[in-house]
Amino acid sequence: MAPPPQGASSTALSDVELAARLARGAGEVLVAARHRSLLTGRMLGDVGDAVAQAWIAAVLTTHRPHDAILSEEARDSGARLRSERVWIIDPLDGTREYASGRDDWAVHIALTVDGAPTDCAVSLPATGELFRTDEVSQADEPSGRLVVSRYGLNYDTAWVADRLSLRPYSVGSAGAKAMAVVRGDADAYVHGTGQYEWDNCAPIGVALAAGLHCSRFDGSPVVYNRSRPYVRDFVICRSDIAEEMLSALGDLF
Ligand SMILES: Nc1ncnc2c1ncn2[C@@H]1O[C@H](COP(=O)(O)O)[C@@H](OP(=O)(O)O)[C@H]1O
Ligand SMILES: [Mg+2]
Numbered sequence: 001m002a003p004p005p006q007g008a009s010s011t012a013l014s015d016v017e018l019a020a021r022l023a024r025g026a027g028e029v030l031v032a033a034r035h036r037s038l039l040t041g042r043m044l045g046d047v048g049d050a051v052a053q054a055w056i057a058a059v060l061t062t063h064r065p066h067d068a069i070l071s072e073e074a075r076d077s078g079a080r081l082r083s084e085r086v087w088i089i090d091p092l093d094g095t096r097e098y099a100s101g102r103d104d105w106a107v108h109i110a111l112t113v114d115g116a117p118t119d120c121a122v123s124l125p126a127t128g129e130l131f132r133t134d135e136v137s138q139a140d141e142p143s144g145r146l147v148v149s150r151y152g153l154n155y156d157t158a159w160v161a162d163r164l165s166l167r168p169y170s171v172g173s174a175g176a177k178a179m180a181v182v183r184g185d186a187d188a189y190v191h192g193t194g195q196y197e198w199d200n201c202a203p204i205g206v207a208l209a210a211g212l213h214c215s216r217f218d219g220s221p222v223v224y225n226r227s228r229p230y231v232r233d234f235v236i237c238r239s240d241i242a243e244e245m246l247s248a249l250g251d252l253f
Contacts (some may be wrong), residue, residue, distance in 0.1 A: 027125025094173025106175025117205030139184025178203030
């Protein structure tokens with residue numbers, strides 16, 4: 001009997017298991033590409049983006065040949081707008097942090113079905129952490145902190161920090177910020193200056209699965225796989241402060 005074709009599509013691998021292996025595997029590729037600082041800075045960032053993208057695309061094409069893909073590092077095509085199942089990928093979120101030797105960078109893998117994240121994983125390869133929708137839960141204790149950009153507070157985050165009496169806590173990368181809330185290092189992440197869908201889809205998928213509140217500033221759900229894949233604002237926070245948070249965001253000028 002002939003052996004099964006190599007790289008044949010696998011139905012045995014569940015969507016969430018595939019997402020987790022992609023996030024973990026691409027993270028290992030990225031850690032290897034940093035190898036003893038043979039490359040640094042912009043060159044390392046460019047190589048990291050490219051090799052992680054190539055590996056993820058090859059695995060997805062092999063294991064889910066009928067699904068569409070939207071990735072920060074690949075050309076977009078209108079085909080995804082006709083597809084129910086779309087993988088939304090950021091092969092390396094926090095490229096600057098990765099390239100400068102920091103730990104706050106992430107790999108984002110999300111499967112969306114009809115615009116909603118279902119099976120997602122976010123890896124933080126430099127710390128060895130992997131967050132997946134089927135194994136995540138909300139942290140018990142509030143921290144009293146608001147996770148903000150490495151460049152400090154802006155108008156929206158200063159407003160929220162003041163209204164909810166939260167102390168700012170600086171982290172790079174959208175995925176690393178969102179996972180700081182999942183882990184319990186922060187109570188909220190608020191972003192009002194726009195991001196692409198790949199920056200927040202898997203992080204929001206994981207945060208929703210953990211029982212956190214995730215929405216647009218007006219309280220509506222974040223919808224994915226739009227023709228222009230851009231999200232103007234969103235909030236991720238502990239469910240017990242969601243009401244107060246939405247009220248503060250509703251009062252923003
Ligand atoms: N105003 C904005 N518009 C578009 N993308 C933004 C943005 N602010 C942050 N991002 C993206 O969100 C990610 C986290 O950014 P930050 O650490 O500054 O919060 C980065 O992704 P990449 O590193 O994948 O490019 C960054 O490009
Ligand atoms: Mg990104």
